[in-house]
Amino acid sequence: MTMWVFGYGSLLWHPGFPVARREVATLQGFARSFCMSSIHHRGSEEIPGLVLALDEIQGTHCTGLALAVEAGHEEATLAELRARELISSAYLERDLQVDLASGERVTAVTYVIDPHHVQYCGGLGLEEQAQIIAVAVGGRGPNPEYLFNTAEHLAEIGLRDGDLDWLSDRVRQLSA
Secondary structure, X not given: OOOEEEEOOHHHOOOOOOEEEEEEEEEEEEEXXXXXXXXXXXXXXXXOEEEEEEEEEEXXXXXXXXXXXXXXXXXXXXXXXXXXXXOOOOEEEEEEEEEEOOOOEEXXXXXXXXXXXXXXOOOOOHHHHHHHHXXXXXXXXXXXXXXXXXXXXXXXXXXXXXXXXXXXXXXXXXXX
């Protein structure tokens, strides 16, 4: 049985595991947004950044990529994903149904935000998000780099995100 992972942020451009197949996929009932304060990868405790997370909101959906893990690498992939995504327990690991563009429905390991975690910050306005992202730096690099890479990779696969495009433009203005 194929192990699938749903990517909607950095997993789009840096999965960190061997991928056998990539396919555009949609997850119902969740919205992609900068609703998680980052104190490790893209910010610090002193100057937190923001990273994308899936916020459970009825009537919404998120389109990203379903990534099929190369056979024989499932256990190592899950261990790597847990080390990366569960660093502060703000994400919850869930096995959720995603609809592939080909019409197939698969179960994918998906990381969603815990809305009760201290790092949850849903509902920030776009300008406030831009102000935070423009200055934050974490263990994996500058917060703007994360934003730009994600927006560019979504555009490359035909999944432009209006909010991420606006944020990219605004953060570039703030950083100029």
